[in-house]
Amino acid sequence: xxxxxxxxxxxxxxxxxxxxxxxxxxxxxxxxxxxxxxxxxxxxxxxxxxxxxxxxxxxxxxxxxxxxxxxxxxxxxxxxxxxxxxxxxxxxxxxxxxxxxxxxxxxxxxxxxxxxxxxxxxxxxxxxxxxxxxxxxxxxxxxxxxxxxxxxxxxxxxxxxxxxxxxxxxxxxxxxxxxxxxxxxxxxxxxxxxxxxxxxxxxxxxxxxxxxxxxxxxxxxxxxxxxxxxxxxxxxxxxxxxxxxxxxxxxxxxxxxxxxxxxxxxxxxxxxxxxxxxxxxxxxxx
Numbered sequence: 001x002x003x004x005x006x007x008x009x010x011x012x013x014x015x016x017x018x019x020x021x022x023x024x025x026x027x028x029x030x031x032x033x034x035x036x037x038x039x040x041x042x043x044x045x046x047x048x049x050x051x052x053x054x055x056x057x058x059x060x061x062x063x064x065x066x067x068x069x070x071x072x073x074x075x076x077x078x079x080x081x082x083x084x085x086x087x088x089x090x091x092x093x094x095x096x097x098x099x100x101x102x103x104x105x106x107x108x109x110x111x112x113x114x115x116x117x118x119x120x121x122x123x124x125x126x127x128x129x130x131x132x133x134x135x136x137x138x139x140x141x142x143x144x145x146x147x148x149x150x151x152x153x154x155x156x157x158x159x160x161x162x163x164x165x166x167x168x169x170x171x172x173x174x175x176x177x178x179x180x181x182x183x184x185x186x187x188x189x190x191x192x193x194x195x196x197x198x199x200x201x202x203x204x205x206x207x208x209x210x211x212x213x214x215x216x217x218x219x220x221x222x223x224x225x226x227x228x229x230x231x232x233x234x235x236x237x238x239x240x241x242x243x244x245x246x247x248x249x250x251x252x253x254x255x256x257x258x259x260x261x262x263x264x265x266x267x268x269x270x271x272x273x274x275x276x277x278x279x280x281x282x283x284x285x286x
Contacts, residue, residue: 023096023112024055030113048117056085056092062116063126067149077130080142084133090166091129097166097186098125105169105189105270121170124154131160162196165212169267172218179207181225189267191218191236199224211246215266233266235274249274 031049035042048065052058060081068074085091102115102122109115115122127150134143143160151157156170158178165186170176172192178184181204182196194216198206208222211229217236222228229246238255248257249266251274263269 021055023099024058027055027058027112027116030111034113049113054092055095056081059095059116059126060085063123063130066123066153067127067146069149072145072149077146080134081130084130087137088133091133094129094166095126098122098168101167101169101187101189105268106171120154120156121173124150124156124158124173124176125164125168125170127154128158128160128162128164131158132162132164135160162207181205182207183209185210185212185214185230187213187265187267189215189270191216191220193219195221195223197221197223208240213265213267215270215272217272231261231264231266233261233274236272 027049031045034045035050048062049058052061060078064074064077064081067077081091099112099115099122102109102119103112109119127146131143131146131150134140134146140160147158147160155174156176156178158164158176159180159182161180162178162182162184164178164184165188167187168184169189171189175193176190177195177197179196179198181198184190184196188210196208196210200206205225207225209225209227210216210222211227211232213231214228214234215232216222216228216234217238219237220234220240221238222234222240224241226240226243228234228240228244229248231247232244233249234240234244234255235249235251237253238251239253240250240255242254244250244255245257247261249259249261250256251258258274262271262273
């Protein structure tokens with residue numbers, strides 16, 4: 001009998017090139033510390049991290065364990081990850097970029113091991129990466145199954161056709177909805193209860209295009225085939241129905257431009273404060 005895919009080292013930087021992967025080295029060191037400090041978690045940490053050969057294998061193991069179900073066991077989900085990463089090693093690069101995004105932008109995360117083990121936003125994005133690979137490979141039933149299962153487990157609904165870049169920070173994640181023709185470019189931060197939705201049932205391109213470096217606040221709804229320009233900021237609770245210029249902040253229902261984005265890289269700054277007095281003054285002048 002062949003080895004379980006859950007213990008089969010995935011294709012990764014160390015496995016291919018013999019190079020040292022600093023993210024993986026850091027993750028293993030943090031895992032060893034957890035085993036020393038929390039013996040009750042030792043078997044979990046050993047199986048998930050220390051028994052794996054690469055970062056790709058560890059992330060695949062963890063996400064597969066969460067998605068596993070009698071209808072599609074974790075071993076088969078993990079095998080799908082290994083197959084996808086072997087075909088497209090950029091998926092593993094995206095794992096690393098997403099871990100880096102969490103560490104850079106989430107003050108609650110001090111260790112690389114935290115998103116890998118515990119953060120459902122990170123897990124939901126990696127589940128989407130596998131579903132998207134299935135979708136673009138013509139294996140649409142598997143893609144839709146993973147979307148459904150991910151929605152059940154992580155409370156996110158991201159269509160497998162949606163195109164998502166790397167360095168994505170999906171904070172809290174609950175209630176995030178991303179439609180099939182949506183595009184999310186690199187280095188975007190999205191908080192919980194965000195919708196990237198359509199405005200009708202037309203079958204054409206109908207969902208938002210989120211450009212690089214955008215921050216979308218909690219509960220914001222962006223509807224239709226509109227562009228949110230690079231390094232823009234969408235305030236919490238806003239309903240965006242028109243294109244958003246790059247490097248601006250939009251607020252309100254419906255959303256209006258109230259000024260600049262407040263900094264060069266709002267997705268990294270994660271500053272959700274908006275000068276509401278400026279917004280009120282603008283509204284009174286209309």
